[in-house]
Amino acid sequence: MSVQPLHSSSNASDPHGSGGSLSGYLIGLWFLVLAAILWFGSLDLETPAAPTPAFDRAALDFGPRRTMMLDPPTTNIAGFDQQCSACHNLFKSNWDGSRPLSQHTAIDLRHGLNDRCSNCHSDDNRDKLATYDGRELPFADVVTLCASCHGPIVRDWNRGTHGKTLGSWQRTSPDFQRLACTSCHDPHHPAYEPMKPLPGPHTLRMTEPSSDHGLHDEPSNNPLRRNWSIPADHNDDHSENGGDEG
Amino acid sequence: MKLPVIDQQPTSTCHSSSGGRNPYGGLSRPGMTRRSFLRRGAATTGGLAALAASLSPLRDLDSDDAPSVQKFLQKHYKEMDGADMEAALERIRNEVEHRYEVRPNIRDIKPMDGVEFVYALNLSRCIGCRRCVHACVEENNQSRDPEIQYIRVLEMPRGSMDIEDGNHHYDHETVPDESHFYMPIQCHQCANPPCVKVCPVEATWQEPDGITVVDYDWCIGCRYCEAACPYWARRFNFSKPTLPKADLNPDMSYLSNRPRQKGVMEKCHFCLHRTREGRMPACLEVCPTGARKFGNVLDPQSEVSQILRTKRVFVLKAEVGTLPRFFYYFDERDPFAQLTIESVDAKTVSAGSAP
Known part of the structure; x- marks a missing residue:
């Protein structure tokens, strides 16, 4: 340790050392101010992101989208599950489409050109399906029925490039389960209804849409856009990247 | 240690006569006046207070930190x-x-032999409902506030393939929007991964089954990998992850969805705690349209192999040479998709009236 006479520059009485001493006081005071800020003001380390909006967790159910009709087919009438044949053995139906239905009014039939019951349902046995050439099929074999019109789709389904596979990606696994057509599509209106999307990103790097609406004709929220900081009145070649959106 | 040599000569009028008289013969600390005592006392108190205050953020730490x-x-x-x-x-x-x-x-689940995982996503079928995004968050124990999402669903204008036109903040009443298509992006598990190359501590690497993983206990949080990834697939824990107790998924593995800490990188790992045991990833099982396909590309009969052979397939940013294991594909146009009684009738009428 170096030895230093006290009467040198560190001595407050030295007239040449008074300036350094004053700055020492200022530094000390500054540390005290900082200390007060740290002590009294809580250090706000929260990430500035809004909490994710709540949504219905039921939307995240795994598994088939709907329950496909299996054999024997049943329908709920007045609180009881009834087989189709229970009524249709008694009441012969020969609906030709010329008048409104008196039964099955809940069925919303929007299957393109296919607008007759007996195109898919057997006329003779209502517990069975039937292809257009009259072959009867069990409800479990609905894929064969759909295949009679939707060839390319069923070809893809057989390969596994259309449709949904649950359980396992190993084809030999007992859990491997390739869903049949009616596990996802309602046979009476096979196209999906539009659905509500779940909430978008609320993370720090994928934040809320910026407030600079009007910056572009259609403001882009992609943080990696080339021209995201170019003001609206800036009208040169670069702004054309945003212009072709609208 | 030698004490400072004190010059006892009255060079300064400030030195009072009370200082310096002690049995040690001039080796004392002179000048201990009331003023200097108060001054030094105040400085010492202030210094201690400053030290305590500077340590005060430690009060916010708990044993987990x-x-x-x-x-x-x-x-x-x-x-x-x-x-x-x-x-x-x-x-x-x-x-x-x-x-x-x-x-x-x-x-700790090890890779399976003879397996290389590949993901395929059908852009003709994706409707942008974001169920995959949130099923992933629930499965993989991501932080909820701020939320970390591995999957980013881009809404793209129809006719454009420039992902800079994409928007992941779309908020329609219902999807799909007629004038857009939807392109989910997550980790592409590249065969030539730039994120692995840039990691200075080898905290991220490619496993034999093609999944690029992160050792969360080895990551130093430099975020080089986030900058290197051309697919914006890596997510950083800027703050301490918050996960309600009720939301914890207890089915976890070391390299996938165990809880992370502040300051580490994470990303999609193809749900390896599920897929290495033969199950499907969560994003696939929740998808309502069957747009997502997953499997072993080394099995020629697997669904993904069939897609690669029979579908029109592309990879995102092929020009950057990352060789992704995540493929996008299309269906051919469904001839029945737009066919209605009305449209057919209209065609028949116009065809009949033409001659």
Whole structure:
């Protein structure tokens, strides 16, 4: 340790050392101010992101989208599950489409050109399906029925490039389960209804849409856009990247 | 240590006569006046206060924040033998049980032989409902506030393939929007991954089954990998992850969905705690349209192999040479898709009236 006479520059009485001493006081005071800020003001380390909006967790159910009709087919009438044949053995139906239905009014039939019951349902046995050439099929074999019109789709389904596979990606696994057509599509209106999307990103790097609406004709929220900081009145070649959106 | 030599000559009028008289013959500290005493006392008090205040952020730490000795001494994933791994897993079990009051089923699952995972996504079928995004968050124990999402669903204007036209903040009443298509992006598990190349500590690497993983205990949080990734697939824990106790998924593995800490990188890992046991990833199982396909590309009959052989397939940013294991594909136009009674009638009428 170096030895230093006290009467040198560190001595407050030295007239040449008074300036350094004053700055020492200022530094000390500054540390005290900082200390007060740290002590009294809580250090706000929260990430500035809004909490994710709540949504219905039921939307995240795994598994088939709907329950496909299996054999024997049943329908709920007045609180009881009834087989189709229970009524249709008694009441012969020969609906030709010329008048409104008196039964099955809940069925919303929007299957393109296919607008007759007996195109898919057997006329003779209502517990069975039937292809257009009259072959009867069990409800479990609905894929064969759909295949009679939707060839390319069923070809893809057989390969596994259309449709949904649950359980396992190993084809030999007992859990491997390739869903049949009616596990996802309602046979009476096979196209999906539009659905509500779940909430978008609320993370720090994928934040809320910026407030600079009007910056572009259609403001882009992609943080990696080339021209995201170019003001609206800036009208040169670069702004054309945003212009072709609208 | 030698005490300072004090010059006893009255060079200064400020030195009072009370200083310097002591049995040690001039080696005392002169000038201890009331003023200097108060001054030094104030400085000492202030200094101690400043020290205490500067340490005050430590008050906000709890026992979970400070790394344990065991964690500090833990080896890199690839250097751990079976006993080391079991010790690490036991430490994580205890930590999770302490924090979430659930004893997790955590294990270290190794890749399967003869398996290389590949993902395929059907852009003709994706409707942008974002169910995959949130199923992933629930499955993989991501932070909820701020939320970390591995999947980013881009809404793209029809006719454009420039992903800079994409918007992931779309908020329609219903999807799909007629004038857009939807392109989910997540980790592409590249065969030539730039994120692995840039990691300075080898905390991220490619496994034999093609999944690029992160050792969350080895990551130093430099975020080089985030900058290197051309698919914006990596997510950083800028703040301490918050996960409600009730939302913890106790089915976890070391390299996938065990709880992370502040300051580490994470990303999609194809749900390896599920897929390495033969199951499907969560994003696939929740998808309502069947747009997502997953499987072993080394099996020529697997769904993904069929897609690669029979569909029109592309990869995102092929020009950057990352060789992704994530493929996008299309269906051919469904001839029945737009066919209605009305449209056919209209055609028939116009065809009949034409001649």
